[in-house]
Amino acid sequence: MFRNYLMIALRNLARNRLTSFINIGGLALGLTCVIFILLFIRDELSYDKWIPGTQNLYRIEKTYYGPGRDPLGLALVPFPMPAAMQDAIPDVVAMTRLNYAYMTLSAGDRQFREHVAAVEPNFFTIIKLPLAQGDPATVFRDPESLVLSQSAARKYFGTADAIGKVIRTTANCEQAADISECRARLVPLKVTGIMRDIPHNSHLDGDVFMPNNSIANPMTQSGKQSWFGASGYGYVVLAPGVRPETIVAKTVPLLDHAIPNDPSDPRKGSQRYAIHLTPFVDVHLTSSRWGINEKPPGSLTTLYGVGLVGIVILLVACFNFMNLATALAASRAREIGLRKTLGAHRGQLIVQFLGEAVLTALLSLVLALLLVEILQPAFGRLLQRPVAIDYAGDWPFLLVFIAVTAGLISGLYPALVLSSFRPAAALRADHAARTGSASLQTILVVLQFAVSIGLGIAVLVVFSQISFARQLDLGFRKDNILIVNGNALLTIGGQESFVQRLRSDPGILDVATTDAVPFGTYSLGLSTGQAPGQSAAVALNRLIIGPGTLQLLGVQLVAGRFLSGDRTQDQFDTKNSAAAANDGRNILIDEVAAANLGIRPGQAVDKSIIFGSAHVRIVGVVANVKFDGAR
Numbered sequence: 001m002f003r004n005y006l007m008i009a010l011r012n013l014a015r016n017r018l019t020s021f022i023n024i025g026g027l028a029l030g031l032t033c034v035i036f037i038l039l040f041i042r043d044e045l046s047y048d049k050w051i052p053g054t055q056n057l058y059r060i061e062k063t064y065y066g067p068g069r070d071p072l073g074l075a076l077v078p079f080p081m082p083a084a085m086q087d088a089i090p091d092v093v094a095m096t097r098l099n100y101a102y103m104t105l106s107a108g109d110r111q112f113r114e115h116v117a118a119v120e121p122n123f124f125t126i127i128k129l130p131l132a133q134g135d136p137a138t139v140f141r142d143p144e145s146l147v148l149s150q151s152a153a154r155k156y157f158g159t160a161d162a163i164g165k166v167i168r169t170t171a172n173c174e175q176a177a178d179i180s181e182c183r184a185r186l187v188p189l190k191v192t193g194i195m196r197d198i199p200h201n202s203h204l205d206g207d208v209f210m211p212n213n214s215i216a217n218p219m220t221q222s223g224k225q226s227w228f229g230a231s232g233y234g235y236v237v238l239a240p241g242v243r244p245e246t247i248v249a250k251t252v253p254l255l256d257h258a259i260p261n262d263p264s265d266p267r268k269g270s271q272r273y274a275i276h277l278t279p280f281v282d283v284h285l286t287s288s289r290w291g292i293n294e295k296p297p298g299s300l301t302t303l304y305g306v307g308l309v310g311i312v313i314l315l316v317a318c319f320n321f322m323n324l325a326t327a328l329a330a331s332r333a334r335e336i337g338l339r340k341t342l343g344a345h346r347g348q349l350i351v352q353f354l355g356e357a358v359l360t361a362l363l364s365l366v367l368a369l370l371l372v373e374i375l376q377p378a379f380g381r382l383l384q385r386p387v388a389i390d391y392a393g394d395w396p397f398l399l400v401f402i403a404v405t406a407g408l409i410s411g412l413y414p415a416l417v418l419s420s421f422r423p424a425a426a427l428r429a430d431h432a433a434r435t436g437s438a439s440l441q442t443i444l445v446v447l448q449f450a451v452s453i454g455l456g457i458a459v460l461v462v463f464s465q466i467s468f469a470r471q472l473d474l475g476f477r478k479d480n481i482l483i484v485n486g487n488a489l490l491t492i493g494g495q496e497s498f499v500q501r502l503r504s505d506p507g508i509l510d511v512a513t514t515d516a517v518p519f520g521t522y523s524l525g526l527s528t529g530q531a532p533g534q535s536a537a538v539a540l541n542r543l544i545i546g547p548g549t550l551q552l553l554g555v556q557l558v559a560g561r562f563l564s565g566d567r568t569q570d571q572f573d574t575k576n577s578a579a580a581a582n583d584g585r586n587i588l589i590d591e592v593a594a595a596n597l598g599i600r601p602g603q604a605v606d607k608s609i610i611f612g613s614a615h616v617r618i619v620g621v622v623a624n625v626k627f628d629g630a631r
Contacts, residue, residue: 023321024364030317031361031368031403036379037310038398039387044298046201047284052128058244058277060085060234061287065272066539067265067528069596075287076230079223080258081275088254091242096120096127098204099232101218105208106186107156107167114152117206118217118232124193126237127280129204133163134193140211147193152207162191171215187216200385203284205295227259227269235280244277251275265528265537312451314402319448321357358404365403475625477554499546512553513546516627530610531597537610538596540589543627544572550588550622560605560620563588570619582614591624 048054060082064072082095096119103116120126124136124147131139132150139147146167153162166188173182189210198204210216223231238247252270259269278286288297372389380387389395495513502511530537547565550557563570563586570586594601597609601621608617 019324020360023324023360024367026320027317027361027364028367028371030314031364031399032371032375033313034310034402035368035372035389035399036375037306037313039379039389040383041303041307043201043383043385043387044285044303047298048202048204048281050199051202051280054127054280056238056240056242057126057280058236058238059280059283059287060236061276061278062230063274063276064526064539065274066526067267067537069539072526072539074230076232077234078227078229079219079231080225080227082234082236084254084258085236085247085251089247089250091239091247091250092236093239094122094126094237096123096235097212097232098123098235099212099217099219100206103169103208103216103218105156105167105169107165110156112155114208115206116208116210118212118214118219119209121211121213123209124195126235127204129198130196132194132196136193139193142190142192143211143214144187144189144216145192145211145214146189147195147209148191149195149197149207151197153191153194162194165191167191169216172218172220174220187214189214189216203287203295203297228262236277238277244279248275248277262528309455312455316448316451316455319444321360323444323448361403362400365399369399472626474627475555475623476627477552481552510548510552512549512551514549515544527612528610529593529597531599531607532609534598540593540596540611553625555625556623558591558601558621558623560588560618562620569617582612582616585614585616586619587611587616588620588622589618590622594621 059075060077062074062077062081064074066072079097079099082097086092086095098120099118101116101118103114105112105114105116119140121140121143124131124139128136131147134147139145148156148162156162156167157165168186168188171182171185171187195209198206212219219231223229236247238244255269255273255275257269259272265272283297284295285298285300285303288299369389376387499511499513502508527540527542528537529540545563547563547570550562565571567586569584572582572585572587589597589604591601594604597604599607599618604618604621606617606619608615610616
């Protein structure tokens with residue numbers, strides 16, 4: 001029986017070549033889109049799932065409730081927070097920390113600028129990134145040690161065994177009497193572990209890891225003690241069965257006790273900050289609201305939307321198949337009538353036509369897989385990550401299931417229509433092709449066109465939004481500007497000489513300095529401001545700039561003047577936190593800050609305000625700048 005059904009199906013496909021080509025091609029395109037969507041969804045859902053022992057591991061995030069502004073979500077938390085949670089809350093059984101810093105590392109004649117991860121010595125026992133060499137419990141027993149990824153080990157030492165080798169870098173000279181002499185003395189760090197390269201499907205990143213108690217760790221002691229900073233990422237392990245909401249509730253008294261009083265903000269610590277705990281494996285898809293992350297975050301909303309689009313595309317392809325199969329019903333009327341006359345039952349005819357639909361879907365799947373293999377490199381470049389079908393895993397069963405399901409959906413209505421023909425009517429020569437429910441066919445056609453038009457409109461809307469974001473005036477010039485990270489230069493006091501050296505290059509038109517850059521790794525700082533007559537301070541974003549920075553970026557001046565390098569009062573003392581150190585200094589504000597302070601831009605010049613804890617004077621107002629892009 002099966003052989004008979006298969007032969008009939010193949011003969012019908014060969015007899016109606018054009019229709020078969022349209023059916024197979026249309027369904028293949030739909031399946032191709034669905035496969036690519038499944039690849040994307042599978043990849044997004046796989047983030048950090050491959051790391052073992054993360055069932056009770058959570059990342060700490062916080063929300064800052066600044067006065068006079070919307071709540072600000074931050075993935076970065078103060079350095080003392082994870083340890084304080086472990087000490088104060090018994091259900092927090094372990095914690096670890098991760099802080100990034102740019103450092104220059106050298107081994108022999110090889111020297112590179114690295115984004116080094118300074119971590120708690122227990123990091124590899126809490127977050128079990130796979131080590132190719134070394135014991136996770138002992139790799140950071142010595143503070144002056146390093147763990148390299150396999151790629152970093154090859155970069156520094158080639159094919160030689162890197163374990164036991166030494167990489168040198170500068171020490172943290174925060175408390176050194178002679179900073180220049182301290183910087184000239186290199187600290188040897190021994191390689192004690194080799195980590196397998198972190199795959200792309202992890203929110204963690206890094207090729208070089210060092211313990212945060214090393215003398216080479218650039219973080220200052222004040223940064224390690226500050227509850228107002230956002231220095232890095234914190235992770236905690238909860239006792240089995242403990243709900244994160246319970247831990248979050250217990251952080252309220254902790255914040256009230258730990259966060260120091262601020263004269264400009266009399267609120268309790270728990271009124272200024274709120275703690276959140278996100279499961280480790282969910283960080284990638286839920287961390288978009290927390291600002292800076294190690295890698296660009298994903299989005300559950302995007303996954304739902306893309307998955308819905310995939311279902312719609314597959315249904316449109318199925319509707320197309322139904323309409324074509326039903327339209328060709330008249331050409332098979334006599335075949336069906338003859339088969340019924342010879343004793344065929346309706347159930348047998350339904351099985352035959354469903355089998356033909358499934359065969360068509362399986363042929364479409366083969367063609368779809370060929371298209372996927374051809375387009376896969378382009379799709380990977382679009383996503384900027386490697387994607388591939390795991391033919392050795394569960395994918396063959398999943399794809400065959402999808403194809404068979406699509407075939408059954410597509411062929412069910414035509415099978416019911418074709419099998420319902422009456423033999424006497426079907427065998428009449430003048431039998432007209434009035435098959436099935438005309439209203440249902442009309443609904444299918446209309447629905448198919450409506451969905452297609454809807455998808456087209458959605459594409460146009462998305463394209464328009466992307467074009468709008470690309471053409472949006474951000475308030476600053478971003479073309480032909482090169483950003484150089486100079487943290488080490490700032491530390492040793494060589495910033496000015498470095499700037500002058502750059503200015504002497506005839507190919508460089510201008511040079512300026514700032515502590516944060518548009519779309520950069522380091523975000524704008526947070527502070528508070530209070531104008532005369534205001535009952536409370538408001539939160540403000542802070543940007544420390546050198547003279548000429550805003551002119552270089554092309555920021556427009558609305559009122560007053562720009563800061564000048566020739567005026568001592570135009571320069572803030574960023575190394576002295578005492579209020580008196582910056583009393584009487586001059587600042588610039590933008591139009592948003594003026595509105596938050598309750599001052600009209602034209603009337604803000606020469607106004608005195610309290611900025612942080614210092615009394616400062618506004619000398620200019622600039623136009624709003626979208627340093628974070630179109631949001």
